[in-house]
Amino acid sequence: MTVESTRAGFAAVIGAPNAGKSTLTNRLVGAKVSIVTQKVQTTRFPVRGVAMSGNCQIVLVDTPGIFAPRRRLDRAMVRAAWGGTEDADIIVHLVDAAAEVAINTGEAKAQDKRARIDVDSIVxxxxxxxxxxxxxxxxxxxxxxxxxxxxxxxLFETGVYSEVFMISAATGAGVDDLMARLVKAMPEGPWFYPEDQTADLPARLLAAELTREKIYLRVHEELPYSAAVETTSFEERKDGAVRIEQTIYVERESQRPIVLGKNGQTLKWIGQKSREELTELLGRTVHLFLTVKVDESWADKREFYGDVGLDFDV
Incomplete structure (x- = not known):
């Protein structure tokens, strides 16, 4: 009896902000490994999701959106996105088809036009x-x-694509065909991760990302792209529970009451939703404590970049 050899490799998922990269990564993995919100540039650093298909393991690198950078954080994210393609066995360029169609039919909004510029820059x-x-x-x-x-x-006439797939990451339409193509691209070799591991993300960082997701879900319209979450303590308790302390950073004093909400209700909601999801993901009781601080220069501090694997010196 012949034992089928294993295959393993890396697939980088790149695209403009809000193209749906995190949704696609989560769909292919079959579990939540990247946070997803309506806010553009939710993903700030490459997240590795581990997808299994038969004897094949695909490490999906969900990268930050590629766009015209303005701040240090923007430059670091774009550099990280391109860095995710360097050692990949295959690259998937995800494009928001709805935005492209809107431009072609004369129904484009401002965000559609920005998306077209970003897509062309990726080309x-x-x-x-x-x-x-x-x-x-x-x-x-x-x-x-x-x-x-x-x-x-x-897009195909640009000459940078080998083939095209039409998909809906949200519903799963066409995703199985894309998955089959990725499997074919993976070289023979041993798996990089255990079969039951879905992501390569430290628990402290995962906890911070989930809380940041809940912030954007709750105050998406009111809070600008100026919030960060740091896990300052991650303590394993003797009873099996985890005690987590986190600091939410905003850039201006006027943003602090937005995160707190009236009588602290917004912060309470953020903490509750984050704690519930962390409890489910970690499979144990989570005690979560949140603090909100104002630090107008958090995005220019070297320690923040190292914690999430970004390059400060760009």
Missing amino acids: DGLKAAGKTAILALNKIDGLKRENLLAVAQR
Whole structure:
């Protein structure tokens, strides 16, 4: 009896902000490994999700959105995104098809036009690096086939794509076909992670990311792109529970009451939702304590970048 050899490799998922990279990564893994919100640039550093298909292990590198950077944090995130492609066995460029169609049909909003600029910059980056990618048109739900084909043709003619897939990361449409293609691209070799591991993310960092997700879900419209969460204490208790202390940083004093809410109700909601999800993910009781601090320069502090694997010196 012949034992089928194992396969393992890396697939980098790149794209403009809000293209759906984290949703796709979570869908392929079959578990939540990246936080997902309506807010652009939710993912700030590469997150590795581990997807299994038969004898094949695919390490999916969910990268920050690629866009025109303005601040130090922006530059670090974009650099990290491109860095995720360097050693990948295959690259998937995820594109928001709905935004592209809106431009082609004259119905584009400002965010659609920004997305087109970011998509074209990624095409230029792939060309400059001499890399070829799979084009995955996402958010195809409700779009006419002829409009999708027009988008595919425009991008395919750039010469940086080997093939195109039309998918909906949210519903799963077309994702199985993309998964089968990724499996074929993985080289023979031993798995990098145990079969039951879904992500390569330290528990302290996972806890901070989940709390940051809940902040954006609750105060998306009111709080600008200026909040960070640091896990300052992660204590394993003798009774099996975990005691976690976190600090939420905002840049201005006026943002502090937004996170706190009236009588602290917003912060209480954030803590409750984060604690519930952490309890489920960690499989044990979690005691979570949150503090809100104002630090207008948190995004310029070297220690923040090292904690999440970003390069401060960019």
